[in-house]
Amino acid sequence: xxxxxxxxxxxxxxxxxxxxxxxxxxxxxxxxxxxxxxxxxxxxxxxxxxxxxxxxxxxxxxxxxxxxxxxxxxxxxxxxxxxxxxxxxxxxxxxxxxxxxxxxxxxxxxxxxxxxxxxxxxxxxxxxxxxxxxxxxxxxxxxxxxxxxxxxxxxxxxxxxxxxxxxxxxxxxxxxxxxxxxxxxxxxxxxxxxxxxxxxxxxxxxxxxxxxxxxxxxxxxxxxxxxxxxxxxxxxxxxxxxxxxxxxxxxxxxxxxxxxxxxxxxxxxxxxxxxxxxxxxxxxxxxxxxxxxxxxxxxxxxxxxxxxxxxxxxxxxxxxxxxxxxxxxxxxxxxxxxxxxxxxxxxxxxxxxxxxxxxxxxxxxxxxx
Numbered sequence: 353x354x355x356x357x358x359x360x361x362x363x364x365x366x367x368x369x370x371x372x373x374x375x376x377x378x379x380x381x382x383x384x385x386x387x388x389x390x391x392x393x394x395x396x397x398x399x400x401x402x403x404x405x406x407x408x409x410x411x412x413x414x415x416x417x418x419x420x421x422x423x424x425x426x427x428x429x430x431x432x433x434x435x436x437x438x439x440x441x442x443x444x445x446x447x448x449x450x451x452x453x454x455x456x457x458x459x460x461x462x463x464x465x466x467x468x469x470x471x472x473x474x475x476x477x478x479x480x481x482x483x484x485x486x487x488x489x490x491x492x493x494x495x496x497x498x499x500x501x502x503x504x505x506x507x508x509x510x511x512x513x514x515x516x517x518x519x520x521x522x523x524x525x526x527x528x529x530x531x532x533x534x535x536x537x538x539x540x541x542x543x544x545x546x547x548x549x550x551x552x553x554x555x556x557x558x559x560x561x562x563x564x565x566x567x568x569x570x571x572x573x574x575x576x577x578x579x580x581x582x583x584x585x586x587x588x589x590x591x592x593x594x595x596x597x598x599x600x601x602x603x604x605x606x607x608x609x610x611x612x613x614x615x616x617x618x619x620x621x622x623x624x625x626x627x628x629x630x631x632x633x634x635x636x637x638x639x640x641x642x643x644x645x646x647x648x649x650x651x652x653x654x655x656x657x658x659x660x661x662x663x664x665x666x667x668x669x670x671x672x673x674x675x676x677x678x679x680x681x682x683x684x685x686x687x688x689x690x691x692x693x694x695x696x697x698x699x700x701x702x703x704x705x706x707x708x709x710x711x712x713x714x715x716x717x718x719x720x721x
Contacts (some may be wrong), residue, residue, distance in 0.1 A: 354400070364459065370441035372397035373470050378451040379403040379468075380492035382420075383385040390416045391448075394412055394489055398482060399472040404574070405448045407465035412577040417469045419614065422477070423484030423490060430617040437477060495604055510535040511713055513544075519682075520557045521703035523529040528560055532567035539568065546596030554596045555698045562603025569608050580604060580615050587622065598631040602638035609643040616646060623657075630664035640675035651678050658684045663693030666713040671697070674715025682719060688712035 368375050372395065379391035379401065390402045390413055402416035415429075417587040418438070422429040432438055436611070445454050446466035473481065509531045511519070519527055520542070526703070532538055542564060545557035565576045583597045601619070605612045616639060622632045640647050655671040671689055673681040691708035706714075 356510065357544075359360040363456065364447075364450075364454050367443060367446060367451065367453050367468060369395040369397060369399050369401075370443055370470055371395070371399045371439070376401065376468075380489065381493040382488055383493070392416060392420045392489075392492075394485055395470075397472070398475075398478050398483060399470050401443075401468050401470045403446065403448055404469065407444070407467045409422055410442070410467055410469065410573070411575040413467060413469040413583040414506045415577065415614070417471045419472050420488075421471045421481060421485065423481040424487070425481070426615065427617055428477075428481075429614075431475065432473070438471050438473045440472075441470045443470065444708075450629075457582045484648055502533045510537065511541075512602055513541050516541050517545060520560055521553060523556050523560075525563060528564055529567055532564040533571055539575060543579065543600070546600045548596070551696065555703065556641075556701055558596055558603045559598035559698075559701070561600050562605075562607045564587040565604045569611050573611050576604065576608075580612060580669070584615070585616055587628075598628075598635045599638075602635035606639045606642040607647060609639065613639075613643065613646050620653075626662070629657070630662060630668055633665060633668040635677055637668055637672035640672055644676045647672075648676055651676055651680070655681065658688065663691065663708050664695050666691065667693070667695040667706075667711045670708065670712040670715045674711075674718040677719055679719050682716060685716050685719075 366375050369464055374395060374396050374397065377393055380395040381391050382389070390404060392400065392402045396401045400417055400421040402413045402420060404413035417440075418432070419429045421438070422432070434440065439469055443453065444467055445457055445464055446452075446468050447454050447459060447462075447464045448466050450459075452459075459463050511528065512533055516528065516538075519525075528538070528542075539561070542557060542561040546554055546561060548554040548557065565579065569576045580601060583601050587597050589596045601615070605615055616636070619632055619636055624627050625632075636647065651673075654669055654672060657665050658673070660666055660669070666688060669687055673685060689709045689712050692714065693708050694705045695708065695711065697704055697706050699712070
């Protein structure tokens with residue numbers, strides 16, 4: 353009798369906090385929401401959460417929840433350690449439209465694949481951030497439900513792998529950007545090119561990938577966030593081949609710093625690695641070209657690298673100082689003017705050799721101007 357009562361019905365349940373078991377409110381849009389940001393919420397136990405309606409952007413949802421829990425302080429978020437500073441949980445089969453958990457994954461012939469990503473920060477962190485989190489939620493508004501979109505490939509333009517490779521080799525950007533918002537395979541097809549052994553080709557591929565991601569980020573920032581997370585993971589995994597990953601990260605952030613500047617702090621951790629320091633400084637310098645204000649407060653942390661034993665490190669640090677308009681580095685840069693070691697400088701699809709002294713001279717000119 354009991355089983356027959358539920359025949360033809362979909363079992364559902366209201367969503368609850370995985371940490372305390374209390375029912376939670378439907379996620380809401382923050383007043384300061386940028387394009388692509390996910391709706392968020394907070395439980396009375398102090399846990400915070402973000403909603404990914406599609407289930408395809410869980411990495412982005414994780415970042416949204418963690419940064420929201422830190423009262424939108426990106427620097428604080430990237431310095432926290434799992435288990436030590438916070439715990440995290442995922443609640444799947446979430447239907448954002450009805451604010452229900454659907455264990456079967458289907459309701460009214462709809463596929464339910466939404467995800468709620470939860471964080472509960474350590475009490476010491478909550479003491480600093482909880483008041484700001486409450487104030488933000490108080491001003492938040494209900495998030496409109498995203499309409500279901502047809503397959504974006506239907507009737508859309510696309511480029512083959514061979515066509516993309518030829519366009520990158522010739523540094524023809526526009527044909528690629530014209531399909532960037534329509535061809536879902538574009539990111540993957542461009543990403544494979546950043547691992548080329550040809551230095552100029554690799555850098556061109558990285559720049560075009562960054563420009564394409566700027567277009568894609570308008571409609572689907574989660575896809576770009578997923579790419580960035582994969583690139584950082586590849587760099588962290590010492591067994592992975594990471595040629596081109598740093599260049600791609602720098603280009604992606606520099607072309608849409610308003611969306612992806614939150615990833616900059618992750619770069620700092622690699623400065624301790626002498627084998628990667630030059631690459632990291634080159635990447636940070638690339639970001640500083642478009643948004644020096646994001647890095648200006650950290651200028652003094654880079655001073656020591658102007659005296660590094662590696663000439664490439666000294667050169668790329670000098671380039672960074674020029675992009676930051678670091679007038680306080682003038683004396684240190686002047687000490688490099690007689691350096692004859694050469695480094696590669698990439699700009700606008702071209703690669704040229706410059707001595708560390710020439711780079712320092714250019715940096716001093718930028719600062720003086």
